[in-house]
Amino acid sequence: MGEIRSSLTSLFGDEALSLLNAGGMELVKKIGLDTVRSVVLDVMSGRNLRDSAEMLTRQRLASLNAAMVSMFLRGSADQPDFAAQLPSIATRILQQGRLSKSERWIAQWVLGLTDKASQNVLRDDAALLDEYRERYVETCNEVIERSVAEYGPLSGELRLGEGTATEVGWRFMVYLLGAVGAQTLTIRGSEKSAYGKLFERLVLGSLLHILGFRFVGDKGPQSFEREFWLASRGDRRESDATALWRAGQGVRFDIGFIGRGNPEISLDKVTRFAREIELGKSRWYMATIIIVDRIGRGSRLKDLAREVEGDIVQMSMAYWPQEVAQILHQRLGFQHALVDMPHSEIRAFLSQAMETVPLEEFL
Numbered sequence: 001m002g003e004i005r006s007s008l009t010s011l012f013g014d015e016a017l018s019l020l021n022a023g024g025m026e027l028v029k030k031i032g033l034d035t036v037r038s039v040v041l042d043v044m045s046g047r048n049l050r051d052s053a054e055m056l057t058r059q060r061l062a063s064l065n066a067a068m069v070s071m072f073l074r075g076s077a078d079q080p081d082f083a084a085q086l087p088s089i090a091t092r093i094l095q096q097g098r099l100s101k102s103e104r105w106i107a108q109w110v111l112g113l114t115d116k117a118s119q120n121v122l123r124d125d126a127a128l129l130d131e132y133r134e135r136y137v138e139t140c141n142e143v144i145e146r147s148v149a150e151y152g153p154l155s156g157e158l159r160l161g162e163g164t165a166t167e168v169g170w171r172f173m174v175y176l177l178g179a180v181g182a183q184t185l186t187i188r189g190s191e192k193s194a195y196g197k198l199f200e201r202l203v204l205g206s207l208l209h210i211l212g213f214r215f216v217g218d219k220g221p222q223s224f225e226r227e228f229w230l231a232s233r234g235d236r237r238e239s240d241a242t243a244l245w246r247a248g249q250g251v252r253f254d255i256g257f258i259g260r261g262n263p264e265i266s267l268d269k270v271t272r273f274a275r276e277i278e279l280g281k282s283r284w285y286m287a288t289i290i291i292v293d294r295i296g297r298g299s300r301l302k303d304l305a306r307e308v309e310g311d312i313v314q315m316s317m318a319y320w321p322q323e324v325a326q327i328l329h330q331r332l333g334f335q336h337a338l339v340d341m342p343h344s345e346i347r348a349f350l351s352q353a354m355e356t357v358p359l360e361e362f363l
Contacts, residue, residue, distance in 0.1 A: 077166060090108070225246050
């Protein structure tokens, strides 16, 4: 039983598995801090995070696609009919309980499934796997027959390293490309969430550091002046960051790498935080700034937010950090060079400031 469970993951390879299971901190290590700084700077200059992170995603996908090819070839070297047996092997793995994420994902990919497809098609019922496998194999057989009729027979050999050459035909390619397609959908879906959560924290931390606030981590406020912490939980709802400017004045931030979205949702974020909170022995006035990707053309969301004493900033606007600084200046009397800086100087200023941002601390 254990041998079946580990058969595909062992063929996939340890390096690829570590890339598959990488979380926020691991992604930063693999990507490199210099690249991360460049992405954060791009976002602060109005570029879409997904555009900036696209090459990171492609790099990860290319590595995992190569691992999938290796898995098919290594398995075929040990067992000539490996590709033909893959649907049955994957089904037996998925019918076992308590699978790791990597075990579940790789087995699903072999059957052309993602987590979402498994929920929708199989309704998370392992008893339906045998029926699904039979339909999947039947569908692939029909595709293979049509391919032979339309394009002709496919034959050839592939050799991995110094290993035994593997005979490759339509069945091998259809199963391999089906697995690669499912893998691509899964990774793109998971990276959308992983990069979003990771860079929300990094962008907010970098912004507040550049604005002259000191990060206090989990220790909470120390001097109650020019300090900030991330993902704090207040009296009502969680904020992504809280910054204290001076005695009795601070600001809460909420950030999201989303599109135009629903105006009511964004406005709810503005109103959900208490205007005053208890910190130490004093009562503090807290401004609210919601940072979103962009607001739809003609939207009155900014005006509506101001009516409830909040502000919404669009990251799609070039040099939006200056708008944040100006809002803080208007709301709290905040002082910083960025408030009145000419637009022509902002990119160079942000680029230089990013070099000293302690990104590791925010993770």
